[in-house]
Amino acid sequence: MKPSTYRPDARLKAPHRIVIVGGGAGGLELATRLGNTLGRRRQAEVTLIEKTRTHVWKPKLHEIAAGSMDMSAHEVGYLAQSHWHHFRYRVGEMVGLDRERQEVLVAPYVDDEGTQITPPRTFGYDTLIIAVGSQSNDFGTPGVYEHAMRLESAADALRFHSRMVNACIRAHAQTAPLLAQQLHVAIIGAGATGVELAAELHRTTREVVAFGLDRVDADKDIRVTLIEAAPRVLPALPPRLSSATEGLLRKLGVEVLTDAKVAEVLPGGVLLGDGRLLPAELVVWAAGVKAPDFLKDLAGLETNRINQLVVNPTLQASRDENIFAIGDCAACAWPEANQGKGGFVPPRAQAAHQQASHMVRQVRARMAGKPLADYRYRDFGSLVSLGEFSTVGNMMGGLIGGSLMVEGLFARMMYLSLYKMHELALHGFAKVALDTLARSIVRRTEPHVKLH
Structure with a gap:
């Protein structure tokens, strides 16, 4: 179907309802930026639905697992983030969707002791952005x-x-x-x-x-x-x-x-x-990824073989112009991939970051009744950290028309800058600078590995 513009009607005189499902890199950045602009000015109600209570940048999980990073120094509390940045955080897991009524169905939230904290709930939306990320794909391997x-x-x-x-x-x-x-x-x-x-x-x-x-x-x-x-x-x-x-x-x-x-x-x-x-x-x-299983055949939306939502170049779902998908859970075409043979945007943090920035402009255009712009992925390469031993990668392929191999200290600095870009998108320069200084001081007074 051809993507169309959003046209307000008399029913929507109240603030535009923006619901974001998933508080990963893309979802939380998007909620923060929309809250800082539309939410602060009360031009829209921005709601983030996420099943966990705190956010950690997913590329850092291997450091937490190995014990080289203290999670408590890097996690972001959704409730505090929403308060400071003018959006609403609602804890819970999306389990269904009513496209006709434009409502997201959220399961009860139950704590670690089995106590129900919140009942089943529904959240109405005018614009829905699904950003639930990805999970491991075991390919049916026994055990x-x-x-x-x-x-x-x-x-x-x-x-x-x-x-x-x-x-x-x-x-x-x-x-x-x-x-x-x-x-x-x-x-x-x-x-x-x-x-x-x-x-x-x-x-x-x-x-x-x-x-x-x-x-x-x-x-x-x-x-x-x-x-x-x-x-x-x-x-x-x-x-x-x-x-x-x-x-x-x-x-x-x-x-x-x-x-x-x-x-x-x-x-x-x-x-x-x-x-x-x-x-x-x-x-x-750690082999293979797929989108969460609940997305498959979700309210009749089109998905591919790994459960990703098929989206148009505008990031709108192929079968519903009111629904968008970004990040790992979106199957977004990338015509320039494979030397012009085509493919899909890879499941990388940089893609989620870019799509979150694009969605800020899309939401504003949609609310103003203007045409939506196509998203175009810019590939800045890949970096792999080998801890304190080295960092390797290929950088800026989309900028120089080739692939620049990088290793060592320069590659490590580029790798660290990716995380700083994510922190800056969430907190701004002043808080990131102070947090970085505090972590550096604490690191000099504590073991460099977590012992419990």
Whole structure:
């Protein structure tokens, strides 16, 4: 269908109702910017619906899991953010949609003790933006759900870190020899998340045992295995960077297995397709992504094979002009991809950031009854952090017409700047500068790894 402009009618004399579902990088940035403008001036009611209470930038989850970042110093409370930036935060998980009545259906919110905090609710909208992100795709592999951990949320990352520290303490306290799987970590998927986690774990596990767990020999007892079904690690990056990354991981002592398909995840390890059994106390699934399952056939909206909402170039859902989707959950065409052969915008934080900025202009145009503009993705490349050891990536491909390979300190500074851009979008310069200074001071007085 052809995208059309929004035309107010007599029913909508009240402030325009903007509902954003999902408080990830794109959703929270969008809510903050719309709140600072339309919400502050009472030109619109901006509501953010999110099932968790705090926000952490998803590319940082591997650092929380490894223990190299203290989540409490970086998390953003949605309730405080909404108060300071003039939008409403409502806790809950979207479970349905009534397109005819233009209402979002939200499930009851239940706390960790099983107590219902909020009842089932509905929220009316004039413009709905779905920004619920993505989750791991296990491709139907047996045992993943039962025995593997994932890094989809801050809670997942904290759970992994707790188990890792407990595994080190357990190994130190026991008098019997270590079992085959003890202190072995198997990471399935050598994309950015898997590679970054493997590199961080090499350092942080050694720092953990250095705090008095002297019966654990880090070089002998701790083992990290990175498993990838593709012929090389970081298959989305150029081969030279993949080769350099693999060489560094092997130098650190990480066992790298490529062309290795996982047949099943077992309680004590991983079974490969060729019959090899890899013992592991902790298994992390970091292979593949898909949009949340509830989006499939949501109120008749069009989705693709990985549950993403199919959107027009304006970011409007293909079957409803009142609904938009941004970030990982949106299947947005990218005609320039694959050397002009076409493709889709990749699930990256930079894409969510760009689409959030575009949606601010779209909402304003829609409220004014003006035509909507097409979104065009600008590819600034990819960066992968290997902790304190290195950072690699390809940058500015969309600007120079090619691919500029970057490594080392410059790449690391570029990687850190991506997070600072996200913080600036949420908090502004003054708060980010003060928070950065405070973190730097605290880091000098505390362990560089979280020990609990």
